[in-house]
Amino acid sequence: SNVGLMEEVQNPELVSWNEGPTKQAIIDYVMDVTNPSSSNFIPVEDRIATFDNDGNLWSEQPAYFQLFFAIDRVKALASEHPEWSTQQPFKSVLENDMKTLSTFGEHGLLELVMASHTGMSTEEFEQIVIDWLETSRHPRFDRPFNELIYQPMLELLDYLRANEFKTFIVSGGGIEFMRPWVDEAYGIPSDQVVGSSIATEFDYNNGNPIIKRIPKIDFIDDKEGKPIGINRFIGKKPVFASGNSDGDLQMLQWTDSNKYKSFQLYLHHTDAEREWAYDKNSSIGRLDKGLEEALNKGWTVVDMKKDWKVIYPFEMK
Amino acid sequence: SNVGLMEEVQNPELVSWNEGPTKQAIIDYVMDVTNPSSSNFIPVEDRIATFDNDGNLWSEQPAYFQLFFAIDRVKALASEHPEWSTQQPFKSVLENDMKTLSTFGEHGLLELVMASHTGMSTEEFEQIVIDWLETSRHPRFDRPFNELIYQPMLELLDYLRANEFKTFIVSGGGIEFMRPWVDEAYGIPSDQVVGSSIATEFDYNNGNPIIKRIPKIDFIDDKEGKPIGINRFIGKKPVFASGNSDGDLQMLQWTDSNKYKSFQLYLHHTDAEREWAYDKNSSIGRLDKGLEEALNKGWTVVDMKKDWKVIYPFEMK
Ligand SMILES: [Ca+2]
Ligand SMILES: [Ca+2]
Incomplete structure (x- = not known):
């Protein structure tokens, strides 16, 4: 149809997403809130989008x-x-x-x-x-770990940025473990990464100052820590949030309370063949209460097997 | 001269800075590190500029x-x-x-x-x-406090951003005291503000989640805290740093240790008539060791009285 064609032209970025309600819900939301004549229009400075990392932008099996x-x-x-x-x-x-x-x-x-x-x-x-x-190499795929990032999520990040959303990582992972590679992997600069952190100390070191990592936890960016970290680092409530486990539930609840129309996305790992299939019985990335709340509240759930044409960028070649 | 004319065309933004070595040092630095054929070229993603706020972007007298x-x-x-x-x-x-x-x-x-x-x-x-x-109104100027921002610094922020620097506030002031107004005042979004903070708690609040401010200090972003805060929030060492007191010294030392050519700017309050004159004997914004180190290391010192044509934006009208 003509409508389909127009979407194809306006949104060339979501090519790895199969047509269907999930892709359509994302496009409908973005088209609505970026339309100046819509009552749901969101000013550019409030277009904050936050993404969990482990199991949401890259894989997390067989271990983080x-x-x-x-x-x-x-x-x-x-x-x-x-x-x-x-x-x-x-x-x-x-x-x-x-x-x-x-x-x-x-x-x-x-x-x-x-x-x-x-x-x-x-x-x-x-x-x-x-x-x-x-x-290092991943035991199953025999590739560098940072090649196991999700192609459809890269497209989603690009699509949001093309529509003037500012994209952030909000992860339970270590902030300084992510920063060296996420800009190249996801196009997210180091100052747009929120994560768990180790305490540090400044040492003038006779004119060659260093910051030393000391054996003490500074902050755990998980569960209630995610809205806390978002408030501390970003200072604004997101309008778009994406995660894959119960550890993201508070971030999605926080986003859902935005005065603006908001979007909550849960990634459900359903593809044992191309990636992994797990949810409520997994010790890694457990998704139980979150899935229930998503169903109750009408949040969007990605069915990895059904919604994604490819999983990893190297499948594109 | 032709050279002067070219600069005027390339850098229309620093109009409130008097011609002289201070303005020239800023322009020379920016022209050098943004020139792809210079050995001092800095990639865009590493052009991090940090600014103290109190007494550096707005006034701080007769009290913070x-x-x-x-x-x-x-x-x-x-x-x-x-x-x-x-x-x-x-x-x-x-x-x-x-x-x-x-x-x-x-x-x-x-x-x-x-x-x-x-x-x-x-x-x-x-x-x-x-x-x-x-x-509220400032006791001396009888104007809203957020009108007492420095016009030449607004131009410097714009000039750096026009040259693809990412500008941050790094202030001892409260992060949530600054965030509501600094975007409008300085063009700096809330997620590019580093400051002192109060501890917070997430409260699900029966489906209307809030973040509560609790009476406990979370972080003091002053002295050694400034490089610590820069590392935590930004995750990169600045190449350009600007402050006005001894509380900024560690931030400037940290910046001075960058592998890239860096720029350190101290604002010296020398204008008792249009603003205030104070340095090493002031309990507010004391500048003593910092000024000494600036002289020793050849950092750039702004002489407010001599270098600035106007202080506040309202003088432009
Ligand atoms: Ca996760
Ligand atoms: Ca200051």
């Missing part, structure tokens, strides 16, 4: 990619820490015993992060992340 | 404007707090006894801020700031 990074760092540092060969959770990391590692829960992960993410300057840490991305 | 706000809020809230009539530092505020108030030092100010800046939602606080700016 930052955990692979922490494990590789622990192994790299092991020669300086002979005590780790007998001390948990480090022992299980060094023995590649993921089953035992998982028994230490969040506290164990935190110990790995503290041991592997602190004690250096912010510039050193940035270089460590860059080097790791160049040398 | 946020203190006037706190005092007005204490007076507005006094009827709900009969105990304040006998309890310091509130008693001296209610009796307009600034001399006694000043004896309570930073701790006293903190008590005023906690009593007047917390206990409400972030949206309520924003409205209180907006209302205050509309109704």
